[in-house]
Amino acid sequence: RDRDLGRDRVLRRYRLDKAAIAGLCRELGADLESLTGRSHALPVAVKVTSALTFLASGSFQTATRDSTGISQSAMSNCLAQFLEALQRRAARYIAFPPTTARAGTVAGAFPGVLGLVGGMHVALRAPSENEPVVCDAAGTITNVVAKFPGSCPNAAVLENSALARLLEGARPDGAWLLGDRSYPLKPWLMTPIAAPRGAAEERYNALHHQALAVLRRTLALLKLRFRCLDKGRGCLQYAPQKVCQIFLACCILHNIALRRRMPLELPEGLPPPRNRARPTPAAPPRADVQRGAGRAGPHCPAGQGRPRMRHPPPKIWGGSGPLRGACRDA
The missing domain is CATH 3.30.420 (Nucleotidyltransferase; domain 5)
Known part of the structure; x- marks a missing residue:
């Protein structure tokens, strides 16, 4: 249904253009394709666009209205599958530390x-x-x-x-x-x-x-x-x-x-x-x-430093799965 939408309307509705949405469908397709063999299973494209609509609008009503009239329970399943599939690929898009080329000077004053x-x-x-x-x-x-x-x-x-x-x-x-x-x-x-x-x-x-x-x-x-x-x-x-x-x-x-x-x-x-x-x-x-105490940066020399203040470990609600890289916090 969205093939007839112009580029501006697609961006407003999904925050991504058609090429990016198609790329997501290809990348997440293996995780989103139905394994039940049911004839009425939702296509991958519907699952992806339904999830994108919710994230862009913050409204389940908007997402279900704009996604070929699927029910809110089906919308909930689409969102859950989409989030799980995207989370597994997080390290492809979020990585720290950045490459040397991207770790440049900020605001023209802070190298490194x-x-x-x-x-x-x-x-x-x-x-x-x-x-x-x-x-x-x-x-x-x-x-x-x-x-x-x-x-x-x-x-x-x-x-x-x-x-x-x-x-x-x-x-x-x-x-x-x-x-x-x-x-x-x-x-x-x-x-x-x-x-x-x-x-x-x-x-x-x-x-x-x-x-x-x-x-x-x-x-x-x-x-x-x-x-x-x-x-x-x-x-x-x-x-x-x-x-x-x-x-x-x-x-x-x-x-x-x-x-x-x-x-x-x-x-x-x-x-x-x-x-x-x-x-x-x-x-x-x-x-x-x-003032000069422990500040080690391009504008201030390294010094002896101030006393380190430790914080007790805060309660963790449960992360959304590891980022497969140097840092595993998300």
Whole structure:
């Protein structure tokens, strides 16, 4: 039925173009084809487009209306099969650390930055989920930690992640992450100076804020592209484990859209994304106010460092399966 839709309508409905959708059908076909032999089994294309419609709109009613009138129970099965199939292929689309060519200079001031790290709250019928995300300078998502409840501080989630273990053990010389003040200062994590003194430290903070704008834009685009993640559309009525799968799928599809340089076509009058989750708390007070203490980056020399503050392991709701790469957090 969708063969007659123009390119713009396809992008608005599915957030991917026809070629990308056809590619997904081919890639996921072996997992989505019915094994029951029933004559009325749904085609792979219907399952893929039904799932994409839900992720793009955040509405089961919209997805079932636009997918040849299938029932909501059939729609639920389509979504579950699609998420499982896409999750198995996550490592093809989300990989950390990035290649040397992609680990470039951020905002023209931070050489050797492997990525920008920040958290995003996803509302569900339980409180929420805290989903730390790492992206590169182009907005490509390179790491996802999709298994912690929203009550976990960003610092605790990062400290108990495979990403932190990787960077503490095998980080290349001269390579860092950038994070906001909700994260603690680490030898591999550059954060803002809490109380800058003088023009040099103020300039560092300004450049740091400018660099993190890429991450803020990436998370905003993720919510705009996939409205199921936007609290303005209501909370996701799923168990936390399923929400982890939904978030991971949206990140994979976001990267596919970026690779294919697809414009973000949105319906007219669509409100901006909303996130009513409480503000991210600041990291614990820092010894020596960060001034030269342990900051090892292109603008500040390495020093003795401040006392390391350990966080107890947070409760894990259950990840959506391993990313088969260096980091296994999603």
